[in-house]
Amino acid sequence: xxxxxxxxxxxxxxxxxxxxxxxxxxxxxxxxxxxxxxxxxxxxxxxxxxxxxxxxxxxxxxxxxxxxxxxxxxxxxxxxxxxxxxxxxxxxxxxxxxxxxxxxxxxxxxxxxxxxxxxxxxxxxxxxxxxxxxxxxxxxxxxxxxxxxxxxxxxxxxxxxxxxxxxxxxxxxxxxxxxxxxxxxxxxxxxxxxxxxxxxxxxxxxxxxxxxxxxxxxxxxxxxxxxxxxxxxxxxxxxxxxxxxxxxxxxxxxxxxxxxxxxxxxxxxxxx
Numbered sequence: 001x002x003x004x005x006x007x008x009x010x011x012x013x014x015x016x017x018x019x020x021x022x023x024x025x026x027x028x029x030x031x032x033x034x035x036x037x038x039x040x041x042x043x044x045x046x047x048x049x050x051x052x053x054x055x056x057x058x059x060x061x062x063x064x065x066x067x068x069x070x071x072x073x074x075x076x077x078x079x080x081x082x083x084x085x086x087x088x089x090x091x092x093x094x095x096x097x098x099x100x101x102x103x104x105x106x107x108x109x110x111x112x113x114x115x116x117x118x119x120x121x122x123x124x125x126x127x128x129x130x131x132x133x134x135x136x137x138x139x140x141x142x143x144x145x146x147x148x149x150x151x152x153x154x155x156x157x158x159x160x161x162x163x164x165x166x167x168x169x170x171x172x173x174x175x176x177x178x179x180x181x182x183x184x185x186x187x188x189x190x191x192x193x194x195x196x197x198x199x200x201x202x203x204x205x206x207x208x209x210x211x212x213x214x215x216x217x218x219x220x221x222x223x224x225x226x227x228x229x230x231x232x233x234x235x236x237x238x239x240x241x242x243x244x245x246x247x248x249x250x251x252x253x254x255x256x257x258x259x260x261x262x263x264x265x266x267x268x269x270x271x272x
Contacts (some may be wrong), residue, residue, distance in 0.1 A: 002029065002030040002171045003027055003028065003029055003030065003067070003069075004028050004029065004030045004068070004069060004171050004202065004203025005026070005027065005028040005051065005066075005172050006027050006028075006034075006065075006066075006068070007024060007025055007026045007027075007047070007051070007064065007067075008025050008064055008065045008066075009023050009024075009025060009063055009065070010024040010025070010047060010050060010063070010064035011023060011061065011064055011119075012043070012046050012047075012050060012059055012061055012227070013059065013060060013062035013063070014059050014155055015059075015082075016093040018149050019227060020046055020049075020059060020227050021047055021145060021227040021245060022227045023063075023064075023228070023229075024043070024047055024224070024227070024229050025064075026038040026047075026206055026222055026229070026232065028172070028203040029203060029219075030141075030200070030202065030203050031170065031198055031199065031200075031203070032198055032203060032204070032219040033194065033195060033196035033198045033204040033205075033206055033217055033218045033219050034203070034205050034206070034208050034218060034219065034220050034221075034222060035106060035207075035208055035213075035217070035220070035221045035222070035235065036205060036206070036221075036222045036224060037208055037209065037210075037211060037214050037221060037222070037223055037224070038209075038224035038225050038230075038250075039209070039225065041208075042224040042226060043208045043224050043226070043227040043228075044176075044224055045176055045207060046227075047224075048058065048091065048174040048233060050066060051066055051068065051073065051162060051174060052081075052083050052084075052089055052091055052174070052204070053078075053081045053085075053087050054085075054091075058077065058082045059073070061103060068084065068089050068172055069088060069171050071084075071088075073101070076144075077218070078097045078173050078218055082151070086113055086116045086128075086167075087116040087168045087170065088123065088168070088170055088172065089111075089174065090164075090165040090166070090168065090170040090172070090173050090174070091162050091165065091173075091174040091175075091176065092162050092165040092173065092174065092175040092178045093176055094176045094177040094178075094180055094199070096149075096154060096157035096158045096161045097149065097154070099161055100149040100157060100160065100161065101147050101149070102148070102150060102224050104148075105127075105130045105146055106133075106146070106147050106148075106149070106152075106160055107145040108147060110129050110132055110133075110145070110160070110164055110167060110170055111125055111128075111129065111235065113164040113165075113168055114128060114132070114167040114168060114183070114255065116168040117167070117169055117191075118197060125151035125164075125270075126145075129141070129143060129145045130142055130215040132166070132167060133159075133160070133163055134181045135163065135166075135193065136162050136163045136166075137186065137189045137190070137193070137257060138156065138160075144156065144160070145165075150175075150186060155182045155183070155186055156213070158179070158182060158190075159181070159186075159190065161178075162175075162190060162193065162194075163180055165214040169202075170202060171173070171201075171202055171207070172198060172202060172204075173194070173202055173203070173204045173205070174205045174207070175204065175205065175206050175207065176207045177208060178194070178206070178209075178211075179191060179213070186242070190239070191217045193215075194217070195217050198219075201239060211239065211250060211251060212238075215235050215239045218235045219231065219234070220232065220233060221235045221238040223238070223246065223247050223250070230244045230246045230247060231244040231246075241252065246266065250264035252265070253266065268272070
């Protein structure tokens with residue numbers, strides 16, 4: 001099995017020495033989707049940011065190793081790590097309005113990402129932009145390619161971000177809540193697209209609060225709370241026979257038509 005991502009004993013601390021992520025280990029096989037689930041503040045996004053060396057200034061990795069495609073990214077000089085971003089490992093951020101450059105048209109931003117892999121120009125570049133936008137479900141790719149970010153809806157901007165993340169055909173894709181701004185139909189189409197990326201050989205990390213989506217599209221699930229990995233395993237096993245009380249609590253909080261009434265709360269004692 002070829003690993004797209006291997007994290008061992010990751011520890012992330014803030015400037016005061018408080019542990020935000022503690023001893024997290026995970027593996028993502030090439031050609032598979034791994035869902036990382038948990039409540040806000042559980043350390044999901046920090047773990048992903050550590051992979052590409054984009055942790056906020058007030059936090060730092062203090063222990064652990066991170067390998068992307070067998071390469072130890074924690075040992076790379078800054079220039080080499082920057083060269084990997086977008087080309088070998090891409091991150092699809094949650095908030096498209098802040099992730100997109102407001103002063104560049106969509107086609108310029110798409111081509112900037114694509115040229116990390118292939119230097120295309122002219123008609124070939126135009127055709128590729130239209131194809132990339134169509135691939136993520138945008139109905140009028142020729143029009144959207146010439147738009148400014150503020151001219152698009154939140155859902156459209158999110159699709160553009162996904163197209164940019166896939167532009168350089170990375171071996172690892174980190175998708176941080178990529179369907180937040182989408183309705184149910186568009187959410188399914190986007191997740192189908194990420195699954196297709198995995199089928200093409202890339203490893204995909206899907207950070208999400210949506211357990212049903214994790215169960216449908218992921219091969220394995222990692223559950224985090226309080227910076228700790230509570231449970232990990234094949235998606236079907238984790239959802240059908242959860243071993244940790246926090247995982248069971250998350251599943252009990254999923255709305256179901258056969259279970260009316262208020263949703264239960266997760267007790268603090270279920271964190272560990």
